[in-house]
Amino acid sequence: MTATEPVDTTSDTGAPTRRITVTVNGERRVAEVEPRLLLAHLLRQGLALTGTHVGCDTTNCGACTVLYDGAPVKSCTMLAVQADGHEVTTVEGLGTPSELDPVQEGFVAEHGLQCGFCTPGMMLAARALLNRNPDPSEDEIRWGLSGNLCRCTGYQNIVKAVRWAAEKEAQ
Amino acid sequence: MYPSRFRYEAPRTLDEALALLAEHGDEAKILAGGQSLVPMMKLRFAAPGVLVDINGVQGLAYHQEVPGGGLRVGALCRHVDLEHSAILPGAQPTMAAAAPLVADPIVRTRGTLVGSLCHADPQGDWASVMLALDGAVVAASPRGLRTIPVGEFVVGTFQNALEQDEIAVEAVVPAAQGTRSGSYLKLERRVGDFATAGVAVALESDGGRVVRAGIALTGVGPATIAAVDAQQALLGSSLEPDVVERAAELAAAVARPRTDHRGTADYKRHVVATFVRRILTAERAPAGAAA
Ligand SMILES: Cc1cc2nc3c(=O)[nH]c(=O)nc-3n(C[C@H](O)[C@H](O)[C@H](O)COP(=O)(O)OP(=O)(O)OC[C@H]3O[C@@H](n4cnc5c(N)ncnc54)[C@H](O)[C@@H]3O)c2cc1C
Ligand code: FES
Ligand code: FES
Numbered sequence: 001m002t003a004t005e006p007v008d009t010t011s012d013t014g015a016p017t018r019r020i021t022v023t024v025n026g027e028r029r030v031a032e033v034e035p036r037l038l039l040a041h042l043l044r045q046g047l048a049l050t051g052t053h054v055g056c057d058t059t060n061c062g063a064c065t066v067l068y069d070g071a072p073v074k075s076c077t078m079l080a081v082q083a084d085g086h087e088v089t090t091v092e093g094l095g096t097p098s099e100l101d102p103v104q105e106g107f108v109a110e111h112g113l114q115c116g117f118c119t120p121g122m123m124l125a126a127r128a129l130l131n132r133n134p135d136p137s138e139d140e141i142r143w144g145l146s147g148n149l150c151r152c153t154g155y156q157n158i159v160k161a162v163r164w165a166a167e168k169e170a171q
Numbered sequence: 172m173y174p175s176r177f178r179y180e181a182p183r184t185l186d187e188a189l190a191l192l193a194e195h196g197d198e199a200k201i202l203a204g205g206q207s208l209v210p211m212m213k214l215r216f217a218a219p220g221v222l223v224d225i226n227g228v229q230g231l232a233y234h235q236e237v238p239g240g241g242l243r244v245g246a247l248c249r250h251v252d253l254e255h256s257a258i259l260p261g262a263q264p265t266m267a268a269a270a271p272l273v274a275d276p277i278v279r280t281r282g283t284l285v286g287s288l289c290h291a292d293p294q295g296d297w298a299s300v301m302l303a304l305d306g307a308v309v310a311a312s313p314r315g316l317r318t319i320p321v322g323e324f325v326v327g328t329f330q331n332a333l334e335q336d337e338i339a340v341e342a343v344v345p346a347a348q349g350t351r352s353g354s355y356l357k358l359e360r361r362v363g364d365f366a367t368a369g370v371a372v373a374l375e376s377d378g379g380r381v382v383r384a385g386i387a388l389t390g391v392g393p394a395t396i397a398a399v400d401a402q403q404a405l406l407g408s409s410l411e412p413d414v415v416e417r418a419a420e421l422a423a424a425v426a427r428p429r430t431d432h433r434g435t436a437d438y439k440r441h442v443v444a445t446f447v448r449r450i451l452t453a454e455r456a457p458a459g460a461a462a
Contacts, residue, residue: 015176035179035222038213057172059210060363062277071251071280077209078281081179082224125277132255146362149274 025093063150065121112161153170174212197313203286240346250279275363349377
């Protein structure tokens, strides 16, 4: 775990800020934030982790899904200050290029993406689903991912990708 | 989109949270799951000066059976905890049926039952369920605790009965007078959407006769609606087909739906009658028996 330089996400408005410490993808990060800064913005702008996408910005699409202490949350609907003292996993922390998470491998193997916009959120939601239920049926996958919308409507292959990951992990 | 500026407080105890409400009055708002409040703040429909985040308050994340019957649901019990509850399927069939139908799986990670009651959205599923179960909200303030029946707690569209200095600490379901049965049905345009119409039915029966009935309607009026006449019609019955039909008609008659993007008023009223009929007919047919 490495500590990095504090990130200042505030503009020079003189608005009160808070210093928060968040473990992002296993790394301790310190940031100076205004309370109204959303977690999605801390990740994207503050920490340059642009794998977390903002789609609808109204809590509907799930593109901004990250894991918060292991549970999937819509990061456009949480305040960055709420992550103080907590752990956040973004798609950047799901696997590494040389060692992908089985969910990521599944998306490759089954062509689980088209434009890719929904993909980070889908994969984190899928990861959370498999952590809770390692052998989900097709129906359970569809329900489990129903908080994530794919505007390319590539659901068929997304479901297959999650099944692929479940089967790999069962081996 | 982002909210307008506010001061952020994260109390660790209920007393600290209450002190903050006492200090800031109507400037302050409680943040629970944030799944209604944060979107409203981003859209600037809400702009509290002080946000009191209770997520760090210890001892509120529970749901448990009360010795002697009944259930208590703490203010930080999330929808997901109820969805995966080991207690609800046997003890609270109406709640068990509703839990997986509230919002979507990611929203359910954060959102709370108590927060949903406080939000008092006529489209909120839990308010109907708790109204049908004759539930109540327990509110804490510097003056102590008071218990408010859900029927009096939800006073209108997005309006609850809390005083400015009160925090809802738990929701409670009273003990059943007989064997509990019931369900929740919800029509949604797509998974995760608010109800086009929803119906909660909670029955208590003794010796095959209904001794208490609760029927409440979601999304078909300016607030959650108790179908009192329909409830009355079921008392003493064994859910005979003519009784079921009468209850379905009476429930549809108290619905006050509006025609909107989710459907016409007539259609929604029709859905209410259909759902009441479906739930009661299924309850009449013992599990496993041919209907
Ligand atoms: C995409 C989406 C779909 C949804 N679909 C549905 C649906 O189908 N059915 C449904 O019922 N809901 C739905 N919801 C709403 C969701 O269930 C919310 O979780 C719920 O309405 C509010 O609970 P919360 O804990 O998130 O409260 P918050 O958003 O934190 O608070 C809501 C309000 O209640 C007040 N409050 C909260 N807790 C307390 C307390 N303990 N004491 C005093 N005041 C309090 C807050 O100050 C605020 O005014 C949906 C939300 C989203 C974003
Ligand atoms: S961007 Fe957060 S849910 Fe769509
Ligand atoms: S792949 Fe394009 S939004 Fe899902």
